[in-house]
Amino acid sequence: MDRRTHTDRSPSPEVRGAVGSGIKGGWTRARWLLGDAEYEADRYRDEAPVEFVHDLVAAAQDAGLIAATGLYIGCGNGRNYLPLVAAGLDLLGLDVSATALEQLGRRAPERRGHLVHGDLSALPDRLRFPLVIGIQVFQHGDRATAHSHFCSAQERVSPGGLFCVRVNAVGTDVAPCHDVTERHRDGGFTVRYLEGPKAGLDVHFFSASELNGVFGSAFEPVLPLRRHDTSRTMPNTGRWSQWEAIWRRKD
Numbered sequence: 001m002d003r004r005t006h007t008d009r010s011p012s013p014e015v016r017g018a019v020g021s022g023i024k025g026g027w028t029r030a031r032w033l034l035g036d037a038e039y040e041a042d043r044y045r046d047e048a049p050v051e052f053v054h055d056l057v058a059a060a061q062d063a064g065l066i067a068a069t070g071l072y073i074g075c076g077n078g079r080n081y082l083p084l085v086a087a088g089l090d091l092l093g094l095d096v097s098a099t100a101l102e103q104l105g106r107r108a109p110e111r112r113g114h115l116v117h118g119d120l121s122a123l124p125d126r127l128r129f130p131l132v133i134g135i136q137v138f139q140h141g142d143r144a145t146a147h148s149h150f151c152s153a154q155e156r157v158s159p160g161g162l163f164c165v166r167v168n169a170v171g172t173d174v175a176p177c178h179d180v181t182e183r184h185r186d187g188g189f190t191v192r193y194l195e196g197p198k199a200g201l202d203v204h205f206f207s208a209s210e211l212n213g214v215f216g217s218a219f220e221p222v223l224p225l226r227r228h229d230t231s232r233t234m235p236n237t238g239r240w241s242q243w244e245a246i247w248r249r250k251d
Protein backbone atom coordinates (compact mmCIF):
# COMPACT_ATOMS: atom_id res chain seq x y z
CA MET A 1 0.00 0.00 0.00
CA ASP A 2 1.13 3.55 -0.73
CA ARG A 3 2.33 5.03 2.59
CA ARG A 4 2.81 8.62 1.42
CA THR A 5 1.38 11.30 3.63
CA HIS A 6 -1.71 13.31 2.85
CA THR A 7 0.39 16.35 2.02
CA ASP A 8 2.66 14.55 -0.47
CA ARG A 9 0.77 15.03 -3.70
CA SER A 10 3.34 13.70 -6.17
CA PRO A 11 2.27 10.43 -7.83
CA SER A 12 4.11 7.27 -6.81
CA PRO A 13 6.82 6.11 -9.30
CA GLU A 14 4.51 3.38 -10.65
CA VAL A 15 1.66 5.80 -11.15
CA ARG A 16 4.03 8.35 -12.66
CA GLY A 17 5.01 5.72 -15.20
CA ALA A 18 1.36 5.35 -16.17
CA VAL A 19 0.66 9.03 -16.61
CA GLY A 20 0.92 10.30 -20.14
CA SER A 21 1.06 6.81 -21.63
CA GLY A 22 -1.83 7.71 -23.94
CA ILE A 23 -4.50 5.51 -25.45
CA LYS A 24 -3.59 1.88 -25.94
CA GLY A 25 -5.86 -1.00 -26.73
CA GLY A 26 -9.00 -1.05 -28.80
CA TRP A 27 -10.43 2.42 -28.31
CA THR A 28 -10.87 4.38 -31.46
CA ARG A 29 -11.33 8.10 -31.68
CA ALA A 30 -14.52 7.58 -33.71
CA ARG A 31 -16.12 5.49 -30.98
CA TRP A 32 -15.74 8.24 -28.39
CA LEU A 33 -16.20 11.23 -30.65
CA LEU A 34 -19.70 11.52 -29.27
CA GLY A 35 -18.40 11.67 -25.69
CA ASP A 36 -16.00 14.44 -26.69
CA ALA A 37 -18.83 16.29 -28.43
CA GLU A 38 -20.86 16.18 -25.22
CA TYR A 39 -17.98 17.70 -23.29
CA GLU A 40 -17.42 20.28 -26.04
CA ALA A 41 -21.06 21.27 -25.49
CA ASP A 42 -20.15 21.91 -21.82
CA ARG A 43 -21.86 18.77 -20.51
CA TYR A 44 -21.42 18.36 -16.73
CA ARG A 45 -19.50 21.66 -16.40
CA ASP A 46 -21.89 23.23 -13.92
CA GLU A 47 -23.39 20.03 -12.53
CA ALA A 48 -23.22 19.39 -8.81
CA PRO A 49 -21.39 16.32 -7.55
CA VAL A 50 -23.50 13.25 -6.87
CA GLU A 51 -24.36 12.67 -3.19
CA PHE A 52 -22.54 9.33 -3.35
CA VAL A 53 -19.29 11.34 -3.13
CA HIS A 54 -19.95 11.78 0.64
CA ASP A 55 -20.36 8.02 1.18
CA LEU A 56 -17.24 7.40 -0.79
CA VAL A 57 -15.10 9.84 1.23
CA ALA A 58 -16.48 8.40 4.50
CA ALA A 59 -15.66 4.84 3.41
CA ALA A 60 -12.14 5.87 2.35
CA GLN A 61 -11.62 7.60 5.70
CA ASP A 62 -12.87 4.56 7.64
CA ALA A 63 -10.50 2.35 5.66
CA GLY A 64 -7.53 4.73 6.21
CA LEU A 65 -7.19 5.30 2.47
CA ILE A 66 -7.23 9.07 2.29
CA ALA A 67 -3.49 9.36 1.59
CA ALA A 68 -3.27 6.39 -0.77
CA THR A 69 -3.36 6.78 -4.56
CA GLY A 70 -6.72 5.63 -5.89
CA LEU A 71 -8.03 5.21 -9.43
CA TYR A 72 -11.10 7.02 -10.81
CA ILE A 73 -12.17 5.30 -14.05
CA GLY A 74 -14.10 7.69 -16.32
CA CYS A 75 -13.34 10.80 -14.26
CA GLY A 76 -14.89 13.11 -16.87
CA ASN A 77 -14.30 16.84 -16.54
CA GLY A 78 -14.34 16.85 -12.77
CA ARG A 79 -17.79 17.36 -11.19
CA ASN A 80 -17.02 14.46 -8.80
CA TYR A 81 -13.25 14.15 -9.21
CA LEU A 82 -12.58 17.69 -7.90
CA PRO A 83 -14.70 17.42 -4.71
CA LEU A 84 -13.15 14.01 -4.00
CA VAL A 85 -9.65 15.45 -4.31
CA ALA A 86 -10.67 18.47 -2.22
CA ALA A 87 -11.80 16.02 0.47
CA GLY A 88 -8.29 14.61 0.57
CA LEU A 89 -8.34 11.69 -1.86
CA ASP A 90 -5.36 11.36 -4.19
CA LEU A 91 -6.90 10.07 -7.41
CA LEU A 92 -5.44 9.08 -10.73
CA GLY A 93 -8.10 10.18 -13.23
CA LEU A 94 -8.55 7.92 -16.27
CA ASP A 95 -10.79 8.84 -19.19
CA VAL A 96 -11.11 7.98 -22.89
CA SER A 97 -12.24 11.54 -23.65
CA ALA A 98 -9.31 13.87 -24.30
CA THR A 99 -11.72 16.81 -24.20
CA ALA A 100 -12.92 15.89 -20.70
CA LEU A 101 -9.34 15.62 -19.45
CA GLU A 102 -8.34 18.92 -21.09
CA GLN A 103 -11.26 20.63 -19.33
CA LEU A 104 -10.38 18.99 -16.02
CA GLY A 105 -6.72 20.00 -16.44
CA ARG A 106 -7.79 23.61 -17.02
CA ARG A 107 -9.96 23.56 -13.88
CA ALA A 108 -7.19 22.02 -11.76
CA PRO A 109 -3.78 22.53 -13.38
CA GLU A 110 -2.08 21.01 -10.33
CA ARG A 111 -3.80 17.68 -11.13
CA ARG A 112 -2.59 17.45 -14.74
CA GLY A 113 0.16 15.03 -13.74
CA HIS A 114 -2.49 12.71 -12.29
CA LEU A 115 -4.65 12.36 -15.43
CA VAL A 116 -4.36 9.51 -17.94
CA HIS A 117 -5.98 9.48 -21.37
CA GLY A 118 -7.32 6.05 -22.27
CA ASP A 119 -9.05 3.04 -20.80
CA LEU A 120 -7.69 0.49 -18.32
CA SER A 121 -5.36 -0.94 -20.96
CA ALA A 122 -3.45 2.38 -20.84
CA LEU A 123 -2.20 1.45 -17.35
CA PRO A 124 0.64 -1.01 -16.73
CA ASP A 125 -0.80 -4.50 -16.15
CA ARG A 126 0.70 -4.83 -12.69
CA LEU A 127 -0.77 -1.59 -11.33
CA ARG A 128 -3.28 -2.16 -8.47
CA PHE A 129 -5.06 0.43 -6.32
CA PRO A 130 -6.47 0.34 -2.76
CA LEU A 131 -9.39 2.46 -4.00
CA VAL A 132 -11.11 2.18 -7.41
CA ILE A 133 -14.04 4.42 -8.36
CA GLY A 134 -16.42 4.25 -11.32
CA ILE A 135 -19.33 6.69 -11.48
CA GLN A 136 -21.68 6.21 -14.45
CA VAL A 137 -19.03 4.54 -16.58
CA PHE A 138 -19.65 0.79 -16.40
CA GLN A 139 -22.97 1.10 -18.27
CA HIS A 140 -21.42 1.84 -21.66
CA GLY A 141 -21.95 -0.91 -24.23
CA ASP A 142 -24.00 -4.09 -24.22
CA ARG A 143 -24.20 -6.57 -21.32
CA ALA A 144 -21.03 -8.48 -22.28
CA THR A 145 -19.04 -5.24 -22.68
CA ALA A 146 -20.30 -3.84 -19.38
CA HIS A 147 -19.53 -7.08 -17.50
CA SER A 148 -16.09 -7.35 -19.06
CA HIS A 149 -15.31 -3.74 -18.08
CA PHE A 150 -16.31 -4.47 -14.48
CA CYS A 151 -14.11 -7.56 -14.51
CA SER A 152 -11.06 -5.63 -15.76
CA ALA A 153 -11.66 -2.94 -13.12
CA GLN A 154 -12.03 -5.49 -10.31
CA GLU A 155 -8.59 -6.85 -11.22
CA ARG A 156 -7.18 -3.39 -10.45
CA VAL A 157 -8.36 -3.45 -6.81
CA SER A 158 -5.68 -4.51 -4.32
CA PRO A 159 -6.60 -7.14 -1.73
CA GLY A 160 -8.53 -5.37 1.05
CA GLY A 161 -9.16 -2.40 -1.27
CA LEU A 162 -12.47 -0.68 -1.99
CA PHE A 163 -14.42 -0.58 -5.25
CA CYS A 164 -16.99 2.26 -5.34
CA VAL A 165 -19.66 2.04 -8.02
CA ARG A 166 -22.57 4.11 -9.30
CA VAL A 167 -24.16 2.60 -12.39
CA ASN A 168 -27.44 2.56 -14.38
CA ALA A 169 -30.24 0.60 -12.73
CA VAL A 170 -33.32 -1.15 -14.05
CA GLY A 171 -36.36 0.84 -12.98
CA THR A 172 -35.15 3.78 -15.06
CA ASP A 173 -37.81 5.16 -17.41
CA VAL A 174 -35.48 5.00 -20.40
CA ALA A 175 -35.67 8.02 -22.72
CA PRO A 176 -35.35 9.27 -25.41
CA CYS A 177 -36.44 6.92 -28.20
CA HIS A 178 -34.56 3.58 -28.16
CA ASP A 179 -34.73 -0.11 -29.01
CA VAL A 180 -34.27 -2.73 -26.29
CA THR A 181 -31.56 -4.90 -27.85
CA GLU A 182 -31.22 -7.55 -25.12
CA ARG A 183 -33.07 -8.54 -21.99
CA HIS A 184 -31.76 -11.15 -19.54
CA ARG A 185 -33.80 -13.33 -17.17
CA ASP A 186 -32.08 -11.63 -14.19
CA GLY A 187 -33.79 -8.38 -15.26
CA GLY A 188 -30.79 -6.57 -16.80
CA PHE A 189 -31.29 -5.09 -20.25
CA THR A 190 -29.51 -3.09 -22.94
CA VAL A 191 -30.89 -0.34 -25.14
CA ARG A 192 -29.65 1.26 -28.33
CA TYR A 193 -30.63 4.91 -28.45
CA LEU A 194 -32.25 6.11 -31.67
CA GLU A 195 -32.26 9.81 -30.77
CA GLY A 196 -30.43 12.32 -28.64
CA PRO A 197 -26.75 12.69 -27.78
CA LYS A 198 -26.30 8.90 -27.41
CA ALA A 199 -28.03 7.98 -30.71
CA GLY A 200 -26.53 4.74 -32.07
CA LEU A 201 -24.89 3.83 -28.74
CA ASP A 202 -25.64 0.79 -26.57
CA VAL A 203 -26.19 1.44 -22.86
CA HIS A 204 -26.75 -1.26 -20.24
CA PHE A 205 -29.10 -1.17 -17.23
CA PHE A 206 -28.20 -3.55 -14.38
CA SER A 207 -30.59 -5.44 -12.12
CA ALA A 208 -29.63 -5.85 -8.44
CA SER A 209 -29.06 -9.59 -8.73
CA GLU A 210 -26.98 -9.09 -11.87
CA LEU A 211 -24.72 -6.54 -10.18
CA ASN A 212 -24.37 -8.59 -6.99
CA GLY A 213 -23.47 -11.53 -9.25
CA VAL A 214 -20.76 -9.49 -10.99
CA PHE A 215 -19.12 -8.94 -7.58
CA GLY A 216 -19.64 -12.53 -6.41
CA SER A 217 -17.77 -14.04 -3.48
CA ALA A 218 -14.44 -12.25 -4.05
CA PHE A 219 -15.93 -9.00 -2.72
CA GLU A 220 -17.92 -8.14 0.41
CA PRO A 221 -20.29 -5.16 0.71
CA VAL A 222 -19.19 -2.12 2.73
CA LEU A 223 -22.12 -0.01 1.54
CA PRO A 224 -24.74 -2.51 0.32
CA LEU A 225 -26.39 -1.90 -3.03
CA ARG A 226 -29.01 0.85 -2.88
CA ARG A 227 -31.01 2.52 -5.62
CA HIS A 228 -30.86 6.26 -6.09
CA ASP A 229 -33.77 7.71 -8.11
CA THR A 230 -33.75 11.12 -9.79
CA SER A 231 -37.00 12.57 -11.11
CA ARG A 232 -36.58 14.23 -14.48
CA THR A 233 -37.48 17.89 -14.60
CA MET A 234 -40.28 19.17 -16.86
CA PRO A 235 -40.82 18.97 -19.78
CA ASN A 236 -39.17 15.56 -19.35
CA THR A 237 -40.96 12.92 -17.30
CA GLY A 238 -40.18 9.74 -15.43
CA ARG A 239 -37.13 8.87 -13.36
CA TRP A 240 -33.55 7.89 -13.84
CA SER A 241 -32.20 5.26 -11.42
CA GLN A 242 -28.67 4.37 -10.41
CA TRP A 243 -27.25 1.64 -8.17
CA GLU A 244 -24.73 2.87 -5.65
CA ALA A 245 -22.53 0.50 -3.66
CA ILE A 246 -19.08 0.07 -2.15
CA TRP A 247 -17.42 -3.33 -2.03
CA ARG A 248 -14.21 -4.50 -0.35
CA ARG A 249 -12.03 -7.01 -2.11
CA LYS A 250 -11.35 -9.92 0.22
CA ASP A 251 -7.68 -10.77 0.81
Ligand SMILES: C[S@@+](CC[C@H](N)C(=O)[O-])C[C@H]1O[C@@H](n2cnc3c(N)ncnc32)[C@H](O)[C@@H]1O
Pocket residue numbers: 035044073074075076077078079080094095096097100118119120134135136137140149
Ligand atom coordinates in the same frame (compact mmCIF):
# COMPACT_ATOMS: atom_id res chain seq x y z
C1 LIG B 1 -21.33 9.62 -17.97
S1 LIG B 1 -19.69 10.24 -17.95
C2 LIG B 1 -19.42 10.36 -16.17
C3 LIG B 1 -18.21 11.18 -15.83
C4 LIG B 1 -17.90 11.31 -14.34
N1 LIG B 1 -17.71 10.01 -13.72
C5 LIG B 1 -19.01 12.09 -13.65
O1 LIG B 1 -19.83 11.46 -12.96
O2 LIG B 1 -19.06 13.29 -13.84
C6 LIG B 1 -18.75 8.77 -18.35
C7 LIG B 1 -17.28 9.05 -18.56
O3 LIG B 1 -16.59 7.83 -18.70
C8 LIG B 1 -15.68 7.93 -19.79
N2 LIG B 1 -15.47 6.56 -20.25
C9 LIG B 1 -16.33 5.75 -20.91
N3 LIG B 1 -15.79 4.53 -21.07
C10 LIG B 1 -14.57 4.56 -20.49
C11 LIG B 1 -13.54 3.59 -20.32
N4 LIG B 1 -13.67 2.34 -20.76
N5 LIG B 1 -12.42 3.96 -19.66
C12 LIG B 1 -12.27 5.22 -19.21
N6 LIG B 1 -13.21 6.19 -19.35
C13 LIG B 1 -14.35 5.85 -19.97
C14 LIG B 1 -16.35 8.88 -20.76
O4 LIG B 1 -15.45 9.52 -21.62
C15 LIG B 1 -16.99 9.87 -19.81
O5 LIG B 1 -16.12 10.91 -19.45
